[in-house]
Amino acid sequence: MKRRVVVTGIGPITSIGIGKRDFFDRLLACETNVKEIPAAYEARCRFKSRYYTPFPDFRLPDEVETKYENVMEKTSQIAVAATHLALRDAGLKNVERASVILGVGISTLKTAFQSHLAHLGEHTAARFNRMIIPMMMTNAAAAWVSILFGIKGPAWTLNAACASGTCAIGEAYRKIADGYCDTAIAGGVECLEDPSGSTMRGFDALGALTTSPDGIPRPFSTERSGFLFSEGGGCVLVLEEFEHARRRVARVYAEIAGYAMNSDAHNIVRMEDSGVSIDALLEDLLDGCRPAYFNAHGTGTPMNDQIEAAAIRRLFGDAAHQPLINSTKGFIGHTIGAGKIHGNILGEPMPDLNLVKETVEMPIESAVSVSFGFGGHNAALFLTKPDLRESLTGRHS
Numbered sequence: 001m002k003r004r005v006v007v008t009g010i011g012p013i014t015s016i017g018i019g020k021r022d023f024f025d026r027l028l029a030c031e032t033n034v035k036e037i038p039a040a041y042e043a044r045c046r047f048k049s050r051y052y053t054p055f056p057d058f059r060l061p062d063e064v065e066t067k068y069e070n071v072m073e074k075t076s077q078i079a080v081a082a083t084h085l086a087l088r089d090a091g092l093k094n095v096e097r098a099s100v101i102l103g104v105g106i107s108t109l110k111t112a113f114q115s116h117l118a119h120l121g122e123h124t125a126a127r128f129n130r131m132i133i134p135m136m137m138t139n140a141a142a143a144w145v146s147i148l149f150g151i152k153g154p155a156w157t158l159n160a161a162c163a164s165g166t167c168a169i170g171e172a173y174r175k176i177a178d179g180y181c182d183t184a185i186a187g188g189v190e191c192l193e194d195p196s197g198s199t200m201r202g203f204d205a206l207g208a209l210t211t212s213p214d215g216i217p218r219p220f221s222t223e224r225s226g227f228l229f230s231e232g233g234g235c236v237l238v239l240e241e242f243e244h245a246r247r248r249v250a251r252v253y254a255e256i257a258g259y260a261m262n263s264d265a266h267n268i269v270r271m272e273d274s275g276v277s278i279d280a281l282l283e284d285l286l287d288g289c290r291p292a293y294f295n296a297h298g299t300g301t302p303m304n305d306q307i308e309a310a311a312i313r314r315l316f317g318d319a320a321h322q323p324l325i326n327s328t329k330g331f332i333g334h335t336i337g338a339g340k341i342h343g344n345i346l347g348e349p350m351p352d353l354n355l356v357k358e359t360v361e362m363p364i365e366s367a368v369s370v371s372f373g374f375g376g377h378n379a380a381l382f383l384t385k386p387d388l389r390e391s392l393t394g395r396h397s
Contacts, residue, residue: 298327
């Protein structure tokens with residue numbers, strides 16, 4: 001029998017809001033933080049995409065900042081700050097035996113090395129940063145969280161491109177469900193700040209970025225042209241075994257009722273056209289259950305949105321039988337996903353999709369969140385209200 005796993009803490013750091021309340025309120029208010037690309041980006045070449053969302057302006061916890069800020073790359077910094085928010089939100093202090101699993105897409109090595117090269121350009125090789133290797137290590141984000149919060153359970157970083165955060169939460173869910181730990185810190189973090197714009201240029205060269213006049217990507221609309229590049233952000237969750245959370249009278253946001261992951265085995269950047277792997281992923285995850293809400297990957301790219309929409313139609317039928325669908329990448333760029341979407345951001349929706357056209361308030365009994373990453377990585381989570389889980393006893397993970 002699998003153990004039950006619940007979410008008791010949330011720590012988002014995004015371009016539109018920092019902390020649970022600030023982020024959620026700004027999301028419901030349909031705020032964006034779309035900026036024109038810096039002039040320095042076009043010093044060497046012209047971009048087709050003219051807009052991006054900047055890296056969040058956040059602070060490390062006071063007890064961390066002065067001592068460690070200069071030896072931590074920004075991906076690690078945002079992991080520490082998001083963990084601090086999540087643990088504070090959960091009211092959880094004894095985390096020595098917890099696990100840490102963080103997903104990182106592209107950053108750490110790249111951003112640390114670039115900042116170091118910029119430093120050498122301004123100064124001399126005699127001022128070589130002796131911490132450059134620890135800053136470049138891809139395991140650094142999870143390691144710093146372990147070190148600074150005294151977490152002595154397993155701590156590791158995984159990479160599944162744009163599906164990294166979902167996979168990290170899913171793997172943490174499995175660790176708790178299978179009895180390896182009672183609590184886990186899990187989520188996704190990313191920093192793609194880049195003074196030369198080379199990372200954004202890479203996506204621009206692939207034709208993956210939005211070319212809309214206002215920079216809004218409009219996922220699942222007929223006007224979509226690509227995704228909005230984000231310099232990064234992060235969201236960390238506190239997961240607990242249900243009885244562990246109940247014993248300490250913790251507030252429970254949701255229960256994770258399932259996790260699935262598979263691969264397209266098709267192309268390093270393109271989704272497989274038929275969507276057969278997405279079909280298998282969602283059928284494995286839901287096992288006949290019908291969610292009330294579907295948080296789509298919804299990047300706004302012409303081909304990928306079409307493939308995802310077709311998979312939704314095959315699984316649920318026409319719009320009248322589909323769950324509510326949205327994607328938040330129109331607000332925060334391509335970095336993390338949660339929340340709702342508004343009609344003036346949406347544009348003209350694709351046909352036969354139950355796409356949310358305005359901000360609505362309604363009870364959500366169950367939800368699915370999906371992520372698809374370069375390399376063919378597909379991952380999905382199924383969440384429910386805790387009192388629904390009794391009817392799902394015996395589900396696979």
